Amino acid sequence: MMSSGLSPDVDFxxxxxxxxxxxxxxxxxxxxxxxxxxxxxxxMTRKDKEKRSPALAG
Incomplete structure (x- = not known):
């Protein structure tokens, strides 16, 4: 998992x-x-997407 870059003040x-x-x-x-x-x-949004596409979540 890579850092999203959403918040530069939060370390990995x-x-x-x-x-x-x-x-x-x-x-x-x-x-x-x-x-x-x-x-x-x-x-949480990622988890929403995984719930909609269970085949891709694994």
Whole structure:
């Protein structure tokens, strides 16, 4: 997984931690708080896409 470049003030390890948190605490798009960090929102959006295309998620 490569750094997204969304937030230059977040190092790679912190980004991975946020992505993991996003997956473990996933909520549907309509329940997401827009003030969450962009990396968290991006990872939840990725999970949305995986749920719609399960063959590509594996």
């Amino acid at each position: 390890i912190e980004e991975l931690k946020m992505r993991r948190w996003a997956r473990e605490n996933y909520v549907p798009a309509e329940r997401r708080d827009k003030s969450w960090h962009p990396i968290v929102l991006e990872e």
